[in-house]
Amino acid sequence: MSQFLLSVPHDSDEEPTMETMGPAELEAAMAATGAIIEELTSTGAFVFAGGLMPPSSAITVDNTGESLSTVDGPFVEAPEYLGGFWVIDVADEKTALDWAARASKALGGRIEVRAFQVPPEE
Numbered sequence: 001m002s003q004f005l006l007s008v009p010h011d012s013d014e015e016p017t018m019e020t021m022g023p024a025e026l027e028a029a030m031a032a033t034g035a036i037i038e039e040l041t042s043t044g045a046f047v048f049a050g051g052l053m054p055p056s057s058a059i060t061v062d063n064t065g066e067s068l069s070t071v072d073g074p075f076v077e078a079p080e081y082l083g084g085f086w087v088i089d090v091a092d093e094k095t096a097l098d099w100a101a102r103a104s105k106a107l108g109g110r111i112e113v114r115a116f117q118v119p120p121e122e
Contacts, residue, residue: 001089003047003116004096006103010083015054032106033084040088040099051084087116 010016018026033049040046055074062069074081086103090096093115100111 001091002093002096002118003087003089004093005112005114005116006086006088006096006100007082007112007114008084008103008107009080009110009112010054012055012077012079012081015056016083017053018051029107036086036099036103036106039102040086045088045090045095045099047087047089049084049086052082054083055081 021029033051037046037049055078058072058074060071060073060075062071086099088096088099090099093113096113096115100113104111
C-alpha cells in the first residue's frame with residue numbers, strides 16, 4: 001500500500017472558506033466531501049482529510065538565523081493555493097487517480113495527486 005495526497009487547489013483571488021460560502025453552497029460542498037470520505041472509509045483507503053484556511057491567514061515562522069522571525073502571510077505568493085486535502089492509502093497510483101477522478105467530479109474542480117516519499121530500504 002502507498003499513501004497519496006489528493007489536494008484541492010483554490011484560486012488565490014477568491015479565498016473561499018466555510019464562512020464566506022452561502023448556506024446552499026456550503027451544504028453541497030459538505031455533502032460532496034462527506035460522500036467521498038464515506039466511500040474512502042468503506043474501502044479502508046481513508047487516512048485523514050482536512051480543509052485549510054486561505055493563505056491570508058498564514059503566519060510564516062523562520063528560526064534559521066540568529067533570531068526568530070514571524071511574519072503575517074504566506075511564505076510565497078501564488079495564483080493558487082492548497083485549500084483542502086485527503087490522505088489515502090491505496091495499492092497504487094492508478095487507484096489514487098481513480099479516487100481523484102471521483103473527487104473531482106463530486107467537487108466540480110481539479111484534484112492534484114502526489115505520492116508520499118518512502119524512505120529507501122536499507
